Amino acid sequence: GAGVSQTPSNKVTEKGKYVELRCDPISGHTALYWYRQSLGQGPEFLIYFQGTGAADDSGLPNDRFFAVRPEGSVSTLKIQRTERGDSAVYLCASSEAENTEAFFGQGTRLTVV
Amino acid sequence: ILNVEQSPQSLHVQEGDSTNFTCSFPSSNFYALHWYRWETAKSPEALFVMTLNGDEKKKGRISATLNTKEGYSYLYIKGSQPEDSATYLCASSNQAGTALIFGKGTTLSVSS
Numbered sequence: 015g016a017g018v019s020q021t022p023s024n025k026v027t028e029k030g031k032y033v034e035l036r037c038d039p040i041s042g043h044t045a046l047y048w049y050r051q052s053l054g055q056g057p058e059f060l061i062y063f064q065g066t067g068a069a070d071d072s073g074l075p076n077d078r079f080f081a082v083r084p085e086g087s088v089s090t091l092k093i094q095r096t097e098r099g100d101s102a103v104y105l106c107a108s109s110e111a112e113n114t115e116a117f118f119g120q121g122t123r124l125t126v127v
Numbered sequence: 128i129l130n131v132e133q134s135p136q137s138l139h140v141q142e143g144d145s146t147n148f149t150c151s152f153p154s155s156n157f158y159a160l161h162w163y164r165w166e167t168a169k170s171p172e173a174l175f176v177m178t179l180n181g182d183e184k185k186k187g188r189i190s191a192t193l194n195t196k197e198g199y200s201y202l203y204i205k206g207s208q209p210e211d212s213a214t215y216l217c218a219s220s221n222q223a224g225t226a227l228i229f230g231k232g233t234t235l236s237v238s239s
Contacts (some may be wrong), residue, residue: 062226070226115173
């Protein structure tokens with residue numbers, strides 16, 4: 015595809031449930047980022063992949079959050095036992111290399127009720 | 128995680144005014160500084176990527192400067208237009224192989 019694709023665009027889930035958010039980066043982009051954006055805030059860093067490995071996962075808020083990128087392309091952000099405080103827009107971005115511009119997807123709006 | 132600060136948090140100007148805002152970041156182990164423009168209901172869009180001290184980049188009426196020794200970057204908009212209304216984000220990384228960390232953004236509103 016031409017850009018970064020995120021699915022679903024919206025997800026409503028009940029407190030305590032498990033959710034998976036998917037990111038399809040631009041083909042050939044080795045770097046992939048996950049961010050979380052709450053109302054009125056800039057993107058909050060969650061995790062960064064370089065290829066298949068998580069180069070930096072220091073932004074994951076707790077062990078309920080996990081992300082994978084098994085083949086160095088598509089990434090899945092997984093949230094266990096969701097809480098209302100997890101409600102946010104989850105943004106994915108990819109870039110060709112480390113210091114080149116990042117291209118963002120449209121985001122997944124997660125609402126935990 | 129890096130602490131990237133942006134100021135002001137929001138700004139309201141009249142059409143035709145020139146304006147600027149600031150991004151500050153830790154200068155130690157600096158690697159790259161990015162500026163993004165984020166319009167409501169859209170994805171952030173890259174404006175500039177800067178790596179060298181003294182870098183100055185320009186795209187139309189928007190330009191940016193970088194001082195890596197003191198840890199700041201300025202974004203300038205000349206002759207603001209209503210279509211410039213957006214949130215402007217900066218992001219920094221401090222070593223090769225580390226993540227881009229964003230500031231909270233400066234929200235610009237331009238009235239006609």
